[in-house]
Amino acid sequence: MRTFLPLSLAFTLCFLAILAFKPKEQQSWVRINLLGYQPKSIKVAVWASKGTTNPKSFELVEKVSGKTVYTSSNIKTFGSYGPFTSAARLNFSEFKKPGRYYIKVDEVTSPEVIIDEEVYQNTADFALRYMRQQRCGYNPFLKDSCHTHDGFVVYGKEGGIKDSTHFDAVGGWHDASDYLQYSTTTANAAYHLLMAYRDFPKAFADHKLSTGLDGKNGVADVLDEARWGLDFLMKMHPSAKIMFNQLADDRDHIAMRIPKEDSQYGKGFERPLYYIDGNPQQRGKFMNDTKGTSSTAAKFASTFALASELYPEDKNFTERLKEKSKTAYQYALRKKGVTQTASVKSPYIYAEDNWVDDMELALSKVGRLNGYGEKALDSAFYYALQEPVTPWLINDTAKHYQWYPFINLGHYELAKQSNGSRKRELVDYYKQGIQQVWNRAKTNAFYRGVPFIWCSNNLTVAFAMQCMWYKQLSGDGTFSELEQANFDWLFGCNPWGTSMVYGLPSWGDTPTDPHSAFTHLGKYPIDGGLVDGPVYTSIYKGLIGIQLTKPDDYAAFQSDLAVYHDDYGDYSTNEPTMDGTASLVYLLAAYDSRTNKEFASYNKEYGAINRGDIKEKQLAIVFTGDEYADGGQKIIAALDKEKIKASFFFTGNFYRNAAFAPFIKTAKAKGHYLGAHSDQHLLYADWKKRDSLLVTEKQFKTDLAANYKAMEKFGIAQKSTKYFLPPYEWYNQTIANWTDDMGLKLINFTPGTRSAADYTYPELGKAYRSSDEIYQSIIDHEKQQSLNGFILLLHVGTDPRRKDKFYDKLPQLLQYLKQNGYKAVTINELLGN
Numbered sequence: 001m002r003t004f005l006p007l008s009l010a011f012t013l014c015f016l017a018i019l020a021f022k023p024k025e026q027q028s029w030v031r032i033n034l035l036g037y038q039p040k041s042i043k044v045a046v047w048a049s050k051g052t053t054n055p056k057s058f059e060l061v062e063k064v065s066g067k068t069v070y071t072s073s074n075i076k077t078f079g080s081y082g083p084f085t086s087a088a089r090l091n092f093s094e095f096k097k098p099g100r101y102y103i104k105v106d107e108v109t110s111p112e113v114i115i116d117e118e119v120y121q122n123t124a125d126f127a128l129r130y131m132r133q134q135r136c137g138y139n140p141f142l143k144d145s146c147h148t149h150d151g152f153v154v155y156g157k158e159g160g161i162k163d164s165t166h167f168d169a170v171g172g173w174h175d176a177s178d179y180l181q182y183s184t185t186t187a188n189a190a191y192h193l194l195m196a197y198r199d200f201p202k203a204f205a206d207h208k209l210s211t212g213l214d215g216k217n218g219v220a221d222v223l224d225e226a227r228w229g230l231d232f233l234m235k236m237h238p239s240a241k242i243m244f245n246q247l248a249d250d251r252d253h254i255a256m257r258i259p260k261e262d263s264q265y266g267k268g269f270e271r272p273l274y275y276i277d278g279n280p281q282q283r284g285k286f287m288n289d290t291k292g293t294s295s296t297a298a299k300f301a302s303t304f305a306l307a308s309e310l311y312p313e314d315k316n317f318t319e320r321l322k323e324k325s326k327t328a329y330q331y332a333l334r335k336k337g338v339t340q341t342a343s344v345k346s347p348y349i350y351a352e353d354n355w356v357d358d359m360e361l362a363l364s365k366v367g368r369l370n371g372y373g374e375k376a377l378d379s380a381f382y383y384a385l386q387e388p389v390t391p392w393l394i395n396d397t398a399k400h401y402q403w404y405p406f407i408n409l410g411h412y413e414l415a416k417q418s419n420g421s422r423k424r425e426l427v428d429y430y431k432q433g434i435q436q437v438w439n440r441a442k443t444n445a446f447y448r449g450v451p452f453i454w455c456s457n458n459l460t461v462a463f464a465m466q467c468m469w470y471k472q473l474s475g476d477g478t479f480s481e482l483e484q485a486n487f488d489w490l491f492g493c494n495p496w497g498t499s500m501v502y503g504l505p506s507w508g509d510t511p512t513d514p515h516s517a518f519t520h521l522g523k524y525p526i527d528g529g530l531v532d533g534p535v536y537t538s539i540y541k542g543l544i545g546i547q548l549t550k551p552d553d554y555a556a557f558q559s560d561l562a563v564y565h566d567d568y569g570d571y572s573t574n575e576p577t578m579d580g581t582a583s584l585v586y587l588l589a590a591y592d593s594r595t596n597k598e599f600a601s602y603n604k605e606y607g608a609i610n611r612g613d614i615k616e617k618q619l620a621i622v623f624t625g626d627e628y629a630d631g632g633q634k635i636i637a638a639l640d641k642e643k644i645k646a647s648f649f650f651t652g653n654f655y656r657n658a659a660f661a662p663f664i665k666t667a668k669a670k671g672h673y674l675g676a677h678s679d680q681h682l683l684y685a686d687w688k689k690r691d692s693l694l695v696t697e698k699q700f701k702t703d704l705a706a707n708y709k710a711m712e713k714f715g716i717a718q719k720s721t722k723y724f725l726p727p728y729e730w731y732n733q734t735i736a737n738w739t740d741d742m743g744l745k746l747i748n749f750t751p752g753t754r755s756a757a758d759y760t761y762p763e764l765g766k767a768y769r770s771s772d773e774i775y776q777s778i779i780d781h782e783k784q785q786s787l788n789g790f791i792l793l794l795h796v797g798t799d800p801r802r803k804d805k806f807y808d809k810l811p812q813l814l815q816y817l818k819q820n821g822y823k824a825v826t827i828n829e830l831l832g833n
Contacts, residue, residue, distance in 0.1 A: 027051050028108045030090070031446075034492035034499050034508035035123070036114030038591075039096040040599040042484040042615060045103050045110060046445045046493055047075075048084040055105045058090045063100040063112060070095045074786070078445040082495045082559040087445035093615040094788070111492070111508065124196065124203045124222070124589040126504055127528035127581055131193075131225050132212045133518065134173040134578045136181060136232075139259065140212025141524070146259035147179065149269040151247050158277040159242050169247050169273055172232030176577045177516045179259050181247040182341055182350060183236050187299035188405050189582035190229035194306045195409075196586040197222045203589035222585065223310060230307050234320070236273075237300055240327040244273045245296050249283060250343045256517040274342055278335035284344035289351070292337020298358035300328035302409075305365035322369050329366050332359065346544070350401040356386040360410030364417065380414050381422060384429070392459065393433035396440065396451045406462035406583075412469050423473070424737055430470040434479050437463060446494060447485035452562040454572060457500050457533030458580035460486050461587050468590060475609070477601030487591065490530075490584075496554045496564050501584065502576065503527040513550075513568050515575035520568050529576030530584045534564040543572050600832050603789075606690075607736025608726070608746040612789035612830040618823040619790035620830040622647040622749070624725060625654045626681045628797025631807035632663040635796060636670065638810040642818060646672050647827040648796065649725040652679030652703075655710035664714055673826040674716050676744075678727040679706035685732045693734060700738050723747050723827050729756060729793065747827065749793030752785065753777045758806035759795045771806045775813065787822060789830070 028049035037043045047055055054077045060070035074091040081087055090103060098117065103110035133141040137148065150169040153161050172181050173189065197204060197220055204220040210227065217224070236244045248271040251264050261269040274281065278293045304325035308318050336359075341350040360383035367376025390408050392398040408429070415426040441449030450459050467483030470476065491499045492508060499510040503525055511531050518524040540546070540563050549569040552558070564573045603611040612620065623635065623646060639646055648667055654660055654677070668674055680703055686692040695703075708718045724744045726735060731746065739746040749756055754777040757769040781787065794806060817824060 028105070029497060030103050030105060030108055030110035031493045031495070031497050032103065032110050032113055033488040034111060034510075035505045036116060036119035038117060038119055038594065038599070039098055039115055040596065040615065041093070041594070042481050042601070043091070043093045043095070043115070044481065044485065044488070044493075045090045045092070045113075046087060047090055047105050047108070048081075048087040048445065048495065050083070050085050052085055054086055054088055055090075058092075059104045060092055060095060060113070061102045061104050061109075063102060068104075069097070069101070076445075078443070081444040081446065081448075082561045083557050084495065089445050089447075094617060111497075120588060120592040122205070122592075123504060124200075124585050124592060125205055125207070127501070127530070127585045127588055128221055128225055130502070130526055130528035130530075130576060130581045131173065131189075131578065131585070132208070133524075133526060133529075135171075135212060135228060136174055136179070136259070137171040138211060140208075142258070143213075144260075147261060147269075147271065149261065150271050151273040152265075152267050152270045153244075153275055154272045154283075155277055155281055156275040158279075159275055161242065161275065164267060166270065167235070167238060167244075167273055169232070169235050169244065171235060172229060172247070173578045174259065175579070177256075177514075177571070177575050178250075178252050179248060179262070180250070180252050181232075183233065183243075183245050184296050184299055184339070184341075184350065184352065184404065185579040186229050186236075187233055187296070187303045189579045190226050190233065191299070191303045191306060191409065192579075192582045192586045193222050193226040193229070194303070194310055196589045197226070198306070198310060199586075200589040200593040203592045226307065227311070230303070230321070233300060233303065234324060237324060237328055237331070240330065243276045243293070243297055243300070243328070243331050245276045245339055246274045246341050247271055249274075250345050250348070253345070256520060258517055258522055276331075276339055278337065278339070281342045283342050286343050286347055286349070288340040288342050288349055289353075290338065290340045292335040292355065293339060294332045294336050295352055295355035295358050296339040297328050297332035297334075298355065298362040301325050301332060301362040302358070302365045304328060305362075305369055308369070325366050326370050329362055329370065332362060348400060350404065351399040352404050353399075353402050354387055354391065354404070356383040357390070357405075357408045357410050359383045360408070361413060362410075364410055364413040377414065377417055380410060381418075381426075384408075384411060384414060384426060388429040389433040389436070392451065392453075393436045393463075398451070398453055400454050406459045407466050412473070415473050420741065421737065424740070427470065427473045430466055431474070431476075434463075434467055434470060434482070438479065438482055441482060441485070446489065447482050448489065448494075449482075450486065452534050452536040453539065454535060455532050455577060455580060456535060457490060457530055458577065458583065460489055460533065461530070461580065461583045464587055465583070465590075468587075471601075472598075474604070475602060476604035477613070478603045478605075480601040487587065494534075495557045495559075495562075496534075497557070498554070498564075498566065500531050500533055502529045502531070511566050511574060513566050513574070515568055515571045526576055528581060530580045531574050531576050532571075532580075533573060534562040535572050537561060537563050540570075540572055546570055546572060597832070601789075602831060603750075605748070606731060607733045607740075608731060608748040609831060610748045610791060611750045612791065614786070614789045617786075617788055617821050618825050618830060619787050619792055619817070620647055620827045621792050621794065621824055622649060622725065622827060623794050623796040624649045624677050624729075625660075625796040626651040626677065626727070627653070628795070628799065629654070629657075629660045629663055630797040630800075631805060632660070632667075632796055634807050635810060636663070636666060638807075638814060639672070640670070641811065642814045642824075644814060644824045645670075645826045645829075646824070647675065647723075648672055649675045649677040650796075651677045651681045651727065652707040652710040653681065655707075655714065661714075668714060668716070673721070673723075673828060674711070674714070675721045675827070676704065676707040676711065676724045679703045679710065681727040683728055683730065684726060684735050685730060687730070690730075690732050691734075693732070697738055700735065701742060704739075704742065704744075718744075723831070725793075745831075747791060747831075750790045752781045753792070755806075756793045759798045759802070761799050761802035763801055771804045771809050774806055775809050778813065779816065782816075782820065787817070791827070791830070
């Protein structure tokens with residue numbers, strides 16, 4: 001007898017069976033820098049999930065063999081961010097073997113991870129492709145010309161120019177996917193290209209003629225490209241009393257088209273040239289807020305001045321650049337204030353509100369040309385004081401191009417020509433801005449603190465540069481991981497998992513459908529173009545005329561926080577910009593040119609280095625001494641047994657104590673580092689009010705000089721022992737500054753363990769720490785956060801009331817460090833001399 005299921009029941013069971021075998025939607029992802037990592041760089045991937053479980057460990061799997069070559073639990077977990085419920089930073093910086101790998105977290109696998117010394121080679125030249133493609137006049141990509149009739153003057157009355165007068169303004173770069181041209185963005189772009197060659201000449205090749213066509217002309221392609229912009233700027237400043245702010249306006253936005261000639265401005269194929277008169281300008285119903293001539297003219301002056309240093313073979317061109325720089329600076333003084341762009345049909349303009357940063361940069365460059373010399377630098381510093389921190393870093397938002405450039409270039413150029421307190425102050429301005437962003441960034445796994453305003457990728461590039469320059473100028477690597485996170489963001493370590501640069505890398509997820517006529521109409525690639533980047537969802541919803549043209553590939557990663565679309569219809573997140581790409585050229589050249597010095601990273605606090613490179617599994621064990629040396633022989637014996645060199649910092653009192661002389665001589669003979677710890681073991685600052693000094697500058701310097709004088713009898717010269725460890729390990733920024741003025745480097749111990757409490761004794765009550773407690777604090781920190789780059793401080797002797805001597809545990813500690821792969825080095829080895 002046959003039994004038949006009811007048809008409805010059979011259908012239900014079949015449907016349930018299909019559901020049972022339906023693959024689950026992916027819930028977790030590993031985001032990486034798709035372009036790759038250099039072996040000695042900071043290397044962090046981000047695990048992001050819509051679930052709530054955090055990973056305990058991760059693996060690095062070799063692509064070819066499939067073998068796990070590295071396992072780590074160096075994971076820092078975070079809560080929700082954007083579309084994700086939880087996220088974590090997976091740090092594999094200590095893995096340095098070049099190769100191709102995958103990161104695996106349980107069943108989740110990353111895209112291919114590339115580690116290689118030359119992973120960024122030729123990338124700066126790749127980004128130059130987009131710059132060449134943006135050329136106006138003769139365009140080498142199209143092998144055709146456009147906008148060859150520009151242009152006619154508007155607002156020329158104050159310059160004695162009748163409106164509609166023709167001036168030759170053919171050339172330059174189109175600003176983005178429209179064909180407007182702005183002097184302010186052109187000058188900034190040219191400056192970045194010129195800086196890139198000045199600072200990193202080896203990053204660039206010579207594969208193109210000055211026309212942009214294939215061939216060699218003995219000039220780096222980046223200088224050819226910069227000159228294209230410079231020639232245009234000279235046309236925009238044709239004489240001492242004439243300067244133009246923009247060519248064309250938003251009447252350009254009639255339709256997407258491949259660039260040719262435009263006739264919508266009412267004067268044949270000419271486009272309007274906006275004369276800079278320092279007054280508000282209105283076309284149609286929109287009035288801008290121009291208040292002066294300085295912001296644009298000062299950019300001209302600094303760009304011409306820098307260019308005059310870089311074309312030595314063309315003496316005529318160099319002389320013209322010098323003269324243009326001087327007249328442009330005078331134009332900036334005509335009416336101090338900001339020059340904004342003008343629009344006719346829409347409210348979107350470059351609403352620049354700052355100009356003192358442009359004056360600072362101009363004065364840092366033109367002084368040698370106009371004879372002002374040091375007075376120019378003094379004036380530059382005056383302007384630096386007016387805007388110490390670029391406002392968007394503090395405000396976390398801005399109007400379109402409200403504070404431009406997005407980085408204060410003047411601080412960098414002026415700091416390089418300054419010293420002492422002025423240089424420290426300029427460098428601290430960078431730090432203040434970085435700290436503002438870090439306060440926001442440290443709460444999420446992507447270390448994202450840059451606001452999602454229009455052109456957020458341009459801000460990201462600028463911020464990475466500021467972090468890089470801060471480290472270069474200060475030696476403080478505290479923000480190195482933040483810098484790297486911003487660089488990585490551009491190339492895929494972001495919620496969407498995509499590179500923000502068209503075609504880079506060729507093997508990765510990059511924009512394919514940008515808001516560009518070249519790709520949309522001509523099906524041409526726009527290699528190297530940096531797209532605008534994500535915007536706040538609130539901004540996106542308020543913009544005019546955006547309509548996506550296809551299903552959103554990144555729908556799963558959009559959120560109430562921010563959106564990004566690889567869709568021609570979204571001009572807010574997916575339109576490439578010329579000036580953003582130019583700044584990216586600088587950043588890529590810098591990363592391609594990084595040396596071991598740039599990779600080394602040191603943390604600072606209150607001006608003192610308190611940790612070495614956290615990527616290297618090495619540490620410095622330092623001992624201080626003033627009154628006591630009872631552990632000296634045991635310490636030397638323990639170090640000898642493990643063949644380890646340590647660092648000793650003694651006071652003048654210690655060096656003068658005859659009873660300690662044999663120990664000092666032994667330590668020196670065995671190759672240990674001997675340094676200064678003050679002469680009289682002074683307390684420099686109030687324990688409760690750190691900024692309150694208890695010594696004068698004269699007292700400090702006299703005391704420290706006496707310390708070094710006492711060292712001389714042991715053959716220890718100040719020039720060979722530049723590192724100074726302050727008494728009581730207590731100091732402030734002023735002490736660090738005075739140390740620097742003496743040509744020395746202030747250091748301190750790395751916080752996180754109880755090692756510095758090995759001097760305590762039971763009579764101190766709650767402050768007392770036993771040797772077991774101290775030892776365990778070191779082990780716990782190593783297991784939880786590592787001791788990489790640590791400056792581990794101990795005392796060479798203690799008060800007799802302490803019977804439990806920690807130096808008796810030193811052999812055990814050294815064995816532990818050795819077994820766990822740490823290399824103990826002297827302080828000068830840890831910090832690279």
